[in-house]
Amino acid sequence: MHHHTLDVEIGRLISGPLLDCPPSTPIRDAARRMAERRCSAIVVTDGGRPVGIWTEHDALAVDDDQAASHRPIETVMSRPVRTLPASTRLGDAAVHFRSERVRHCLVVDDEGKSLGILTQTDLVMSQGPEFFLRMKRIESATLSIPSVIDAALPTADALRLMREQQMSAIVVAYGPGEYGILTERDVIRLVAAGQLHGPVGEHASRPLRALPRQQSLYAARQYLLENRLRHVGVHDEDGRLVGLLDLSGILSNIEYEYVRELQTALRERDEALVQSRANLRLADRVLESTHDAVMITDLEGGILRVNPAFTRLTGYAAEEAVGANARLLSSGRQSATFYRDMWHELREKGHWKGEIWNRRKDGALYLEYLSISTIRDPDGNCTHYAAIFTDITQRRQAEERLAWLATHDALTGLPNRTLFTERLDQSIARARRSGKRVAVMFVDLDRFKLINDTMGHSVGDEALAVIASRLKHAVRETDTVARLGGDEFTLLIEDIDDIRHVGQIAQSLMEQVGAAIHRGEHLLFVTPSIGISMYPDDALDGRRLLMQADHAMYEAKDAGKNSFRFFTAPMTSSAMERIRLESELHNALLSNELVLYYQPEFDVKTGEIVGVEALVRWQHPQRGLVAPDQFIPIAEESALIVPIGAWVLREACRQARAWLDEGFDFGRMSVNLSGRQCRHDGFLLELSNILSETGLPASRLQFELVESMAMMTGGGGIETLLHELAARGISLAIDDFGTGYSSFTYLQALPVDTLKVDRSFVAGIGSDDGNGSSGGTIVRAIVAMAKSLGLAVVAEGVETEQQMRFLAATGCDRAQGFLLARPMPAREMRRAAWRLAA
Structure with a gap:
């Protein structure tokens, strides 16, 4: 609040037009004009230019004779005239009045033209000092000890006394406790009227108005204002006259307060400056250490400052860049339209961001991500541009490489x-x-x-x-x-x-x-x-x-x-049917048309379920249920077997886990594994994910491989995979055993635990005593060989009671076939299990 009170420009305090007169004006005429206008000064002008000033105080020097009052004003005026610009702040004017010991000052505009007179009265009576005046009592002000003269003293002597003692007023005593006052303003009135003779008591104003010294300076100022006075007596609690308060006394208080305010403002400015310097040092450190290049330019693109990252990126040292134009970095790769659009956006929005090709000092091109911002002064005017950029050449090359790899x-x-x-x-x-x-x-x-x-x-x-x-x-x-x-x-x-x-x-x-x-x-x-x-x-x-x-x-x-x-x-005829089937098989996966059927395996001795084989079926919307032998070969050729195999494995494991949670012990879940699946790079990871997602223990899973695939030599890829599967606790079975290249020695080297005898041999078991048929002979040989290797044997395709009896007699471990149970959906599996057990 304090700062604003003394911040008023003095040009706003001047009231009324300037009172002036030519140098030849008689003193008496000048005094009369001052008295009429109630002005405390008149400016002497020659050709519109101020050459001197005559004030109420100067009037004290006028003698009581007619010749003196008719002399031209230029003989008694003060010169030169002191001036202050109209933009001067009220507080500064107060300090000037005090230091120069003046009570009047000519106010001029920017061209030096006179606007009016500023007086001590104007300063005190302005709104600015109110805050200070309310806080102070009269007794704290500079009170002049009153010079009291007798009412009978000649007026000329009274004026001489005022002049000698530099007084603007003198107290006149009429009797005990009765006072009047003679002021410089009264003297002007007397000069104008030619009445400077006679006793002073006749010319003084009476009675002398007085205020108690406990009252505030603000109240004193208001009293002077309302009564159009410039002096007031001050009395103590007993009514004794103890001083005379005039405007200069009030003004000295304002000056003191203003100087104190000025010191506070300077201290705050110094503190702000220290803080500002600390902030600048921090900004400098950030600028020096950032990995992004920073360049500050003027509005024409002249480089004013760069940071170390700029030098690292562009190759230009600070002393080479500063003073040069930002065009120094231009690559020539961007069109004039590009730059026109960039500058348009910068002017419209105050910032621009984008990618731009620039050239290093060594001539190498680089792609940078550039951000330009406008820097403005407190009035909102654009003063500088700050450019921050980083080299994204390698990043772009990597992105382009990735994009290329996606299509090549x-x-x-x-x-x-x-x-x-x-x-x-x-x-x-x-x-x-x-x-x-x-x-x-x-x-x-x-x-x-x-x-x-x-x-x-x-x-x-x-x-x-x-x-x-x-x-x-x-x-x-x-x-x-x-x-x-x-x-x-x-x-x-x-x-x-x-x-x-x-x-x-x-x-x-x-x-x-x-x-x-x-x-x-x-x-x-x-x-x-x-x-x-x-x-x-x-x-x-x-x-x-x-x-x-x-x-x-x-x-x-x-x-x-x-x-x-x-x-x-x-x-x-045949090939187009394959093409059509392959196309529809693609959709079968997407449309969830594949389903799993399950066929149990039984212990030949006890009749208990010891395993379940998952068999994929295709529920075709038009063709109905499509058997695997119609679509699995097509899937193998077209590589669709990999996603189909993954779906079968996941669904079988999910169902197996569900049965375990329901309390149905089915033994092991058996899933067929194709050669393409084995050779697929992501197979093992996919298997781990499926077992983890479904929560099925590896020991509950069995993979069935066709004999020709298991016996493949060279490269060792399949063999390594089988050992890895066995190490995880997964059971391995050879499917359709006996139809291919049966190498018993190679079989010993593989981690296989089960052989499934091909259905063609089981079908060949004769209707005689079971000893003469070729099928029976082969089955008996396979069982004997499997026992010697410690492998379990499963007979596939069991369809008659006679086959079942032969298998039991031969020592075959397990059996699977239509005699025992056909492949069925999961929902029928448990009912069948109870029925078979019964």
């Missing part, structure tokens, strides 16, 4: 299935408009697995890279060559006018791909089998074209490899 094969650099499918759809759309043909070629490398198995995967990868390059150079730039995975490639040939041209391309591919590959001292020969389908001849959508080319490729393989085949209509 890492080994060969060719497009992958995703990008090929996208381009195939686009080429069909173009061909539809142009009326031209599109060819899709499916290339599979013959006996490529042999290279991997005999010479290792690194040699295989080198061969794939060479073949990819040959395929790419065998077709036009506008055609697409892709690697779908493994040794499978696809080609997309556009703008075909004549189908014979496609045959020529295929012939050329066979020659180029089939050429020997030199690797050190070795020569590798890899031949391709190529299947071809045409748009719009064979199909109208990309997926069907790809499937048809795939099937045509298998036709080429069946015809003896190293050849090419076009997809032909006669294939439609």
Whole structure:
């Protein structure tokens, strides 16, 4: 509150027009004009310019003779005239009045033109000092001890006394306790009237008005204001006159308070300055240590300051950058439009963010993420720009690499299935408009697995890279060559006018791909089998074209490899049915059309359930229940067996856990495992996740593998996997045993605990005494061999009581078949178990 009270500009305190007169004006006329206007000073002007000032105080020097009062004013005026600008603060003016010992000051505007007179009275009577005056009593002010003169003293002597003692008023005593007062204002009135003679008592104002000294200075000021006085007597509690209070006494109080206020303001400013410096030091430390480059420029882009990170990023030292223009970093990669838009946004919004290419000192280009902000002064005017930027070149390269990998094969650099499918759809759309043909070629490398198995995967990868390059150079730039995975490639040939041209391309591919590959001292020969389908001849959508080319490729393989085949209509009877089934099988997984049936295994001696085999069925919306032998081979060929196998495993484990929770002890849950599943990289992780999610103990799970798969040698991949499964406590069974390559010595090396005798041998058990049939002989031999190896034996496909008796007599452990229980849904399983037990 204090600061605002003394913050008023003095230009606002001037009231009324300026009283002035020419230098030749007689003193008496000047005094008369002052008396009429009740002004305490008159400014002497010459040609509109102030040259001097004559005040009430100067009037004390006028003698009591007619000649004196008719002299021109310029002979008695004070010079030069003191001036203050109109913008001067009230408090500053108060200090100026005191230090210069003046009671009047001329107020001028910015051009030096006179606006009016500011007096001591104006300062005291203004609103500014009210706060201080309310807090102070009269007795705290500077009181002048009154000079008291007798009423009979000649007026001239009284004026001389006032002049000598620098008094603005003198007290006149008339009798005991009766006082009057003669002031400078009274003197002006007397000069104007020419009445400076006679005793002073005749000219003094009486009685002298007085106030008690306990009253506030504010009350004293109001009293003077209301009574148009500039002096008031001060009496004590007994009514004795103890002093004379005038405006200068009040003003000295205001000055003191103002100086104190000024000191407080200066102290606060110093404290703020210290805090500001601390903040600046902290900001400097942040600027120096941040990893982001910082550059501060003026409005024209001139660099004013940079930080160490700027030097590290751009290569320019601070002394090289400061003083230069920010264009120093320009790469030339951005257009004029780019910069125009950037500056427009910066001016409109006050900030801009984005990516921009710039150039280092050594000429290298880099991509930066740049943020520019406008810095404004307290009035909101834009003064500087602050740019913060960081190098994102490597990050962008990594992002681009990831984006590239999402659509390309890492080994060969060719497009992958995703990008090929996208381009195939686009080429069909173009061909539809142009009326031209599109060819899709499916290339599979013959006996490529042999290279991997005999010479290792690194040699295989080198061969794939060479073949990819040959395929790419065998077709036009506008055609697409892709690697779908493994040794499978696809080609997309556009703008075909004549189908014979496609045959020529295929012939050329066979020659180029089939050429020997030199690797050190070795020569590798890899031949391709190529299947071809045409748009719009064979199909109208990309997926069907790809499937048809795939099937045509298998036709080429069946015809003896190293050849090419076009997809032909006669294939439609059996091959198209396979294509249709494969397509529907894709949807079966998505639409939850697969279901599990369960067939129990029984202990031959006790008749108890000792295991359950999970068998997948396809509940087709049109075809009804599709048997596994109709769709599992298709799933194996198309690699759909991997997701189907994962679904079967998860569902079987879930059901097994549910039965255990219900108290139904079914023994072990048996699930068929295909070769493709075993070779799938993520199989073990998937198995761990399924057992963890379902909560089924590994000891309750059995995998069944077909004999040919279990006996595969070379590479050791399957063997390693089987040992890993056994180590986890999972039971392993050989399914359809006896139909394949039965190596008992190799069987000993595998962690297998169960053999399942193929149903064909069980069916061959004769109707005689059970000793003469070929089936019976083989079953007896398998059981004997299994016992010697410590393996359990399960007979599959038991359909007659006679077969069951033979198996019991032979010592076969378990049996499974329609005689005992058909495959059934889970909900029927427990009812059947109770029925069978009974």
